[in-house]
Amino acid sequence: MPRFAVCVFPGSNCEEDVQYALQNVLGELAELVWHKESSLAGYDAAILPGGFAHGDYLRVGAIARFSPIMDAVRAMADDGKPVIGICNGFQMLQEAGLLPGAMLRNQTLTYICRYLYLRAERADSPMTQTLANGEIVRIPIGHADGNFYADDETLDTLERDSRVVFRYVNEAGERDESSNPNGAAHAIAGITNEQGNVVGLMPHPDRCYEPELGTDDGRKLFESLVAWTKDHA
Amino acid sequence: MILDEKLEAHNLTRDEYDTIVSKLGREPNDNELGLFSVMWSEHCSYKSSRVHLKRLPTKGPNVLQGPGENAGVVDIGEGLAAVFKVESHNHPSFIEPFQGAATGVGGIIRDIFTMGARPIALMNSLRFGPLSVAKNRSILRGAVAGIANYGNSMGIPTVGGEVVFEDSYNLNPLVNAFCLGIAPKERIFLAAAEGVGNPVFYVGAKTGKDGIHGATMASAEFDEAAEEKRPTVQVGDPFMEKLLLEACLELMESDALVAIQDMGAAGLTCSTCEMGARGGMGIEIDLDKVPKRETGMSAYEILLSESQERMLLVAHAGKEAKVEAIFDKWDLDASAIGRVTEDGLLRVIADGRTVASVPNRYLADEGPVYERALERPASFATQTEVHADDVDEPSDLGETLVQMLSSHTIASKHWIYEQYDHMVRSNTIVMPGSDAGVVRIKGTPMALAMCLDGNGRYASLDPYLGGASAVAESCRNLAAVGATPIGATNCLNFGNPEKPEIMWQFSQAVDGIRDACERFGVPITGGNVSFYNETEGVGIYPTPVIGVVGIIDDATKCVRHHFQQPGDLIYLLGETHDELGASEYLKAVHARIDGRPPRLDLDVEAALHGLMKDATSQRLLRSAHDLSDGGLGIAIAESLFGPLGETMGAAVAIEAPRRADGVLFSETQSRILASVAPESVDTLSALAERHGVPLSRIGVTGGERLDIQINGTHAISEMVATLRETWWTAIERGLSS
């Protein structure tokens, strides 16, 4: 049975939600690992959860990149194992150079907590394996800095290599201005690295894994992660 | 400085000073005067309100801790306790909306975790002047962003609250913040120092010069000199508080801790003397050991600083290393600054000398108590009822409904609550925008419901009714989601207590709260009083805000406010009278703020709650929504709008012996709008009869329009999508004006 490491930084606040989704909802083994640990030996996947690591002071995700655990996360990524950053975790992966681009302040300049629609842009990533290509899911965001930025060359590469995993869309699955909550370039909500094993996404599957929470679409993303991890073990 | 000036600077009266001298048997030195000044301020001593607050019911079978500690505690079963309280941060939020509101949230969170509870939900009650005034827009933006910044960073969902706009809050906003936490019932921590020789630790942020005399500032009116008081604003550090929260909760799991208290208003002074007084102990602290952010701080400044994110704790002697190790894990320093003594004194050492020495109880327990003069305002007697016939009948009720939905008090507050993380911890099963916020408790079948309510307009026209109606409305909101109230907290926002008319309002409001709480069996477990809410001599509406917490035994029985299925039957539970006095309709449509607020019959209200309890536990209702501002018309409209943007139409037909606007917009109390599957109707009718609650079928759900007929005449026919758009965007439109 695969073991999932949920890395906890000072200021993280979604670690228990991720752990609960994996462990209590899907029956997998997920453990919290403190950021001062320098090894992730024995784990098959790492998840960097949401929150406000180090208060998001300086820049979102910036200080966390210096934590000892980040070397272990990098090693795991180099090994081809799944490394997932959700929200603040995505921002950390960008700061650490494991994913391209950076997050600007939302176009509204406010924090936004809201359910919205996402379109899966590929069905073979660790977070989309059990979705159909083009499938629409309804998952909330909760962030102030999710306005994805990358220079044109990087954006071209991401598109050419199909490295966009999720895009913000409307209910009908189309991109339009009103469904892009934060002004993200190309309506990008999630991307993957070149090897396809590191995924960052701004929306929170860890907040919608049971219908009473709004939707249970997030559950599908965690099921993907489990399946992908098993397939690539 | 001559004595009079000194006393004025310290907001102490000559009589109070004489009492201090006679208690001490000597003149206090400057440091001691500072201690008395903050501890005997209105904010800390409750000197004007105490005699009245005593009338509130505080006992109940499930109350584990009533008023007097940092927060109230109620047994919720399953070995768990709910710890909650509401507190005001009105004055700081006017001076610096972002930081003022943010530190208000920080303060109430500390009150909760200081008792050993993990905070799991926040709410806030906000009142602003009209958005047509630029300054009010910027206060709103700042306060909301500040609340969001603090609560979001802490990872605590903000699940509800209220936002009201009235001229009376122009340049005197109200920011009341509520926090609820969960603790193991057997492991509540109190703030009573015990054990002579036990070490006293200071943890958290360093002490700076910020906020000196914040407590005395909150006890004075605003005038132009408030500008000069600006350096007293504190800057919040939610990251520091998150570390403190985790470290303190970890420490509480160990066996090292004796007592703990946050440093809130009046900082180090308040926390030491209160901890000492509660335990009947003395405490000696050495200011040289207090971590400081700046050099050259005087003893006076260190004692009175209100720097945020600090805690004081007493540990068991011999367990110091354990305390230090836990704080070290979280990169925090724990500094031993003193010890518990047996002499009952707060003894302060600086540079090896004693710089203050005062019995803790003089400061914490023996402050002045005033029985201030009360006087009923002459205008009170002249309030009369207002009926539909007293106003011009609108020619197009559809347009009137749109006008009502655009009123900022009624409009959707999504622009505000979407800035709050309301989903973190993945427990929120009823999100903001409904009658009450509901969070499930993982590992148990149950959920807790909570809401904050108050109606300053009602209270200004009849403070007794204002107090009682706030309790009734809160409990009704809980009834609507299927919860049973277990305890309440309150925040009483009033003007200058030295004015007899204000004090009369206060006393009346307390009586109203008392009577309603007693009738519904809901004990008050804590709260807060904010006086001197006046700008340039003009008081705000007296504004009692009530927060009620309730239990839903089985979270799957929780009821939502919006229509769920086409073809369900719409029922009104309760009876409508022609009561337009003090209503939102009078204000928004007829520009009148007058008249007697709607009556409240506590027995009728209690019967409704009883019916709701049975109906929800038998799963008879598909949806339920309480009626308040805007009456039936607004309740029907809001029931068309689901939280995730889903909508459903309705066809409504009402027969009533009165004009259509009176039917739709009367604010008669004790009513709930419900939708019911056809097969449940008979059971519900029988149940309603048993509870003595009138029940009327008024329509059916479905379609894309809202059609309303009254007494056989067509009154409203609008597209639901159009109504929703108006209601959804009104605040944004107001902000961009």
Next chain:
Amino acid sequence: MKANVIIKLKSAVHDPQGETIGHALAGLEYDQVTSVRQGKIFELTLDVSSKEEAASMAREIAERVLSNPVLEVFEVEVED
């Protein structure tokens, strides 16, 4: 014409961000950094004809809009 408005916290005002960054720097062995204070800078491009006009407009904007007088102080520098 360009004007820079530099906004700093008043010296008595607590700067949690700066402190946290300072803490992080100490962890990275930059022990010689004894304090970090964070501020903001706004680069305004102004379509006015004189340096004086640029300075006075930037100062007015800094005071009315960009700075929060409760917590902050500002300076204005004009380049051409």
Next chain:
Amino acid sequence: MKANVIIKLKSAVHDPQGETIGHALAGLEYDQVTSVRQGKIFELTLDVSSKEEAASMAREIAERVLSNPVLEVFEVEVED
């Protein structure tokens, strides 16, 4: 020794904060303001003995920690 690290967004990066302020200024009739860009400034107090040392340490810190090369460029100024 004091060093100021001034961090600005690269010119190709759009600046939501600056743009919003620019809008607000236009609304307040400061039409002559054609662009607003927001940046950050960090005041470091360094316990080192020479200006050169201060400059080189500040530059290293700016590069490693304070700025994000994807978005930002920086300058360092040393006072004594």
